[in-house]
Amino acid sequence: MAQDISFSVRNNNGDPVQVGAWRFGGDGSGPMVHLQAGVHADEIAGMLVLHLLMQRLLVVEAEGRLKGSVTVVPQANPLGIGQFRQGRILGRFHDATGHNFNRAFDQSAAMEQPSTNVQEWQKSLVQLASTAQVMLDLHTDDEALPYLYVHRSFWPRARELAAAMKMDVAIIWDDGGDGSFEETIIAPWLRDGVTAQRMAATLELRGQGDVSDRLAEQDAAGLYAWLCSCGVIDEALSPGDWPVEVMEMGQMETILAPQPGVLIFEKELGDFVEEGQRFARILRRPGDPSSEVVLVAEQAGRMVTRYRDRLVSQGMVVAKFTGSRISRNWSGGLLDPN
Structure with missing residues (x-):
């Protein structure tokens, strides 16, 4: 017992x-x-x-x-x-x-x-x-x-x-x-x-x-x-x-939201993307096409995580990808600093 x-x-x-x-x-x-x-x-x-x-x-x-x-x-x-x-x-x-x-x-x-x-x-x-x-x-x-x-x-x-x-x-x-x-x-x-x-x-x-x-x-x-x-x-x-x-931790690629808005993913979890390939977009002001920002992969890899909600604030983690080289955004420490 x-x-x-x-x-x-x-x-x-x-x-x-x-x-x-x-x-x-x-x-x-x-x-x-x-x-x-x-x-x-x-x-x-x-x-x-x-x-x-x-x-x-x-x-x-x-x-x-x-x-x-x-x-x-x-x-x-x-x-x-x-x-x-x-x-x-x-x-x-x-x-x-x-x-x-x-x-x-x-x-x-x-x-x-x-x-x-x-x-x-x-x-x-x-x-x-x-x-x-x-x-x-x-x-x-x-x-x-x-x-x-x-x-x-x-x-x-x-x-x-x-x-x-x-x-x-x-x-x-x-x-x-x-x-x-x-x-x-x-x-x-x-x-x-x-x-x-x-x-x-x-x-x-x-x-x-x-x-x-x-x-x-x-x-x-x-x-x-x-x-x-x-x-x-x-x-x-x-x-x-x-x-x-x-x-390696440093090869994980974390993409942050450059602006707030409606988050639309164009790739699914586990999908492989090439460097520069689009995987999502953020629509800041629905009704204004010029307010849309396209998000692209920093390097080739698989989407491991993505943001759960579909309205994102600026600076939030949109997605994380595997990579084959050290991320240019990597400065040591944690994958999730907060």
Whole structure:
């Protein structure tokens, strides 16, 4: 029977809210694993995936086939999950402070006494995962192909994870500097040089609207097979093969909206475009043809993500593409700075 290790943090009113967490105990012969979803509270897909995976873990735990312990936090962010405005959840940023929920975990974890409820929540979540040897953080993009963020230290070993999850792209990064959860967890591993027997990654499970039983069952099965392959579950399952395009972070091409307006995509997710080829246009003033701006690809590559809404403000990320050379807009750091 899984152990309930839920904990409480304060909401904006100072009242306690619970972070649901469960630990499935193994026999100690496998790695310690931490799985979580919903750090950005409006990224829902992973919550259903972990909900389904937990049902499988209950079975293997009862049958004595669980070798490693697995901590599961299927809805990690109770502060953001209630932030509804005009019928839409706004779960990327803390409403009261503007704090991106997946930034500055490192600063919060280092505080002896956190001064805000976001910092308190972040410190508690890091402490829960601090003993894990394997950490997977489940996210989604706006509209996207499934893709993987992984530090160079864990590549090419992470290819098996990407294949298990049927992820089309793996983005390799070296330096973050934003204090994301993943970066905060692996920082002591990198410092101490103990990455060989460990694994951490951020899994982008398509787009925010891609929540269904079919997709969640596929992803839960992929996670289960991968846990078997890395010695967490005693079962002879192989993740199989899948064509994964490997990209250096700096080669990802991000296109921003040069003006506000109605966004019309002319290419679909996964489509390949040549350098200079048009893929979308923005109509600033409907009725005025001269207000239309055509967007073209900076270099040849595939469309990996695109903006979900069809009315865009100036400066918003319209789309991201793979590339074959370092982007001229690349200055280091994050793919998504905000």
